[in-house]
């Protein structure tokens with residue numbers, strides 16, 4: 377039964393993980409529920425005694441293996457099939473040339489992978505590098521003892537690795553507070569996955585999520601390189617204020633025409649509503665005087681009610697008050713005409729929000745911008761600058777709102793952008809502007 381307990385632990389645990397005392401006790405508690413409390417306590421007692429003698433009571437970490445000697449005593453010995461990988465891992469990390477992530481990739485090439493053939497996570501690599509088992513010590517139940525097993529890593533190398541881990545931890549704490557301008561917005565054109573942003577001692581970069589497992593050949597893009605390109609793009613994207621003013625006039629014109637056209641329809645709808653309401657009244661009277669049966673009442677009342685509802689819905693569309701929509705479009709136009717200025721003046725947080733407000737997706741391939749998808753209404757407001765942009769970014773395409781919309785379609789698209797997901801973000805950016813960053817007048821003139 378003792379064996380039973382040990383086996384239970386071995387199968388549950390990961391190759392690269394050192395089971396903690398707490399973990400073992402949890403397993404034994406579970407075991408006690410299946411067998412008996414006494415048995416679990418016996419097993420635990422046995423394991424603790426073994427540990428005190430300097431023998432490892434559970435499955436050995438990678439680099440070692442559990443074997444039985446001729447007297448059937450279990451012991452831990454070096455596993456030559458994996459120990460050289462552990463030695464390489466420590467030596468490579470000690471050079472200071474690898475991050476945990478890049479070390480994981482390097483080690484995978486050399487054969488250190490999980491059971492499923494995947495890369496070890498940075499966290500798993502770190503656990504190996506921190507494991508004192510490799511210098512002959514054993515830590516369990518918050519206790520450290522000298523083990524009987526042979527160390528495979530020298531103390532000096534181990535200490536050197538601990539120093540680097542510690543240094544990196546301090547810098548990483550600083551880095552983690554850092555955020556990336558385009559995190560969440562950049563996608564790989566090869567495999568359509570989102571790029572992740574990564575901190576690296578030799579310079580931060582965006583990279584394709586599947587490049588780690590070599591499924592995608594998407595290249596690493598230094599963050600600064602890509603962010604500078606976006607900065608350049610901003611200056612090219614800005615439409616002239618003149619053009620925006622023209623567009624504004626057009627929107628107002630469409631709205632006026634729409635109102636004029638709807639006048640008759642509104643009158644008709646109101647008449648229709650009144651008629652159907654009168655019919656409903658008559659129907660109620662007929663039911664009260666028993667001129668009609670309840671079945672007939674039900675059938676007709678449903679019909680009239682439906683007609684009233686349809687008319688009211690349509691009326692709501694025609695009589696809609698667009699003033700808040702127009703207000704929002706004004707703001708977006710101001711934003712569109714000052715993107716690069718804002719980008720330069722904004723704080724990091726604001727710059728990030730600006731990018732989020734504008735871009736739905738930024739597609740890259742071989743370190744080049746290849747496609748831009750903009751959020752409404754910018755997909756329309758910024759559509760005319762494509763030619764100017766093409767001279768600097770010849771391979772960049774913009775996914776625009778349909779190229780030749782009718783005036784009515786354009787109007788719909790713009791006024792409905794107030795309901796888009798990025799609208800609150802745009803509002804918040806402009807509030808900041810009103811705080812003194814930018815002044816603008818009704819004629820869309822901006823004074824920075």
Ligand SMILES: [Zn+2]
Nearest residue numbers: 564567584592
């Ligand atoms: Zn990719």
